[in-house]
Amino acid sequence: MDRLKKIEKKLSHKEEEYIRESKLLVKHSEEYESLEEVFNKPTLMSIYKLMNKKVIKWVDGIISSGKESRVYYAMGWKGELALKIYLTTSLEFKKGLIQYLMVDPRFPRIRHDTFYLVKLWAKKEYTNLKEMYSKGVPVPKPIALHNNVLVMEFIGKDGLRAPLLREASLSNPQKIYFLLLNAIEKMVREVGLVHGDLSEYNVMILDDSIYIIDVSQAVPITLPISIELLKRDIRNINNYFAELGVEIISDEEILRRCTEVE
Numbered sequence: 604m605d606r607l608k609k610i611e612k613k614l615s616h617k618e619e620e621y622i623r624e625s626k627l628l629v630k631h632s633e634e635y636e637s638l639e640e641v642f643n644k645p646t647l648m649s650i651y652k653l654m655n656k657k658v659i660k661w662v663d664g665i666i667s668s669g670k671e672s673r674v675y676y677a678m679g680w681k682g683e684l685a686l687k688i689y690l691t692t693s694l695e696f697k698k699g700l701i702q703y704l705m706v707d708p709r710f711p712r713i714r715h716d717t718f719y720l721v722k723l724w725a726k727k728e729y730t731n732l733k734e735m736y737s738k739g740v741p742v743p744k745p746i747a748l749h750n751n752v753l754v755m756e757f758i759g760k761d762g763l764r765a766p767l768l769r770e771a772s773l774s775n776p777q778k779i780y781f782l783l784l785n786a787i788e789k790m791v792r793e794v795g796l797v798h799g800d801l802s803e804y805n806v807m808i809l810d811d812s813i814y815i816i817d818v819s820q821a822v823p824i825t826l827p828i829s830i831e832l833l834k835r836d837i838r839n840i841n842n843y844f845a846e847l848g849v850e851i852i853s854d855e856e857i858l859r860r861c862t863e864v865e
């Protein structure tokens with residue numbers, strides 16, 4: 604056996620060990636059946652890398668199971684974390700999502716294999732989070748990205764995630780409404796992005812503060828499709844707060860505040 608082969612063999616043996624180790628650290632998930640689907644080899648390798656880099660200590664139970672991704676609770680060296688793992692087997696990526704990537708000038712080169720697209724999609728959410736967080740838009744702090752695994756600040760306390768806007772009983776809905784309008788405006792004016800999937804399902808409420816989540820599909824305001832998306836975001840938020848009995852500002856006025864050139 605030549606030297607290179609020996610090294611390769613050693614490496615793949617080590618790789619197997621890494622995977623065994625990572626699997627042990629992915630403790631008692633409530634979803635045993637989907638474990639293999641989520642924690643396949645590339646994903647386990649990514650988690651191992653993040654452990655090696657001292658980003659994650661261990662991964663625990665599932666927080667949420669969506670079509671394209673799963674969110675897991677994890678522990679880092681400085682506290683609680685949320686791991687958003689994009690499913691490398693998800694067929695959803697082959698359908699609608701590609702169209703958003705194709706028009707985004709920040710991601711000019713698109714290949715069509717699924718793993719590549721899933722990685723790119725995770726990168727898009729990470730990039731959007733970073734751009735928003737750096738300008739003070741209330742989103743979970745992005746911590747790290749490796750392939751299809753995105754690590755961010757955990758919104759919640761002691762392993763219990765904060766309620767979504769949809770689930771929260773608000774002591775001061777008017778205040779939360781204004782916080783959200785400010786966030787939407789800041790996103791457009793200072794970051795240049797439109798969320799595109801904003802609703803009571805993608806906002807979390809913790810200690811009377813808001814956190815906007817699920818920003819993977821956010822698109823630059825310079826793109827023609829962004830205005831329709833922005834109108835829909837505004838409509839969703841206004842409908843929700845109107846139902847709560849909050850005095851709302853008209854859709855047109857909010858749109859004007861977001862887009863008017865001063």
Ligand SMILES: Nc1ncnc2c1ncn2[C@@H]1O[C@H](COP(=O)(O)OP(=O)(O)O)[C@@H](O)[C@H]1O
Binds near residue numbers: 666667805816
């Ligand atoms: N940073 C976070 N901290 C705690 N829980 C989170 C966090 N991010 C997402 N979640 C939970 O995971 C769910 C799904 O996340 P989300 O990003 O909205 O993905 P999707 O809706 O595409 O499945 C959310 O509704 C929320 O309950």
Ligand SMILES: [Mg+2]
Binds near residue numbers: 804805816817
């Ligand atoms: Mg969501």
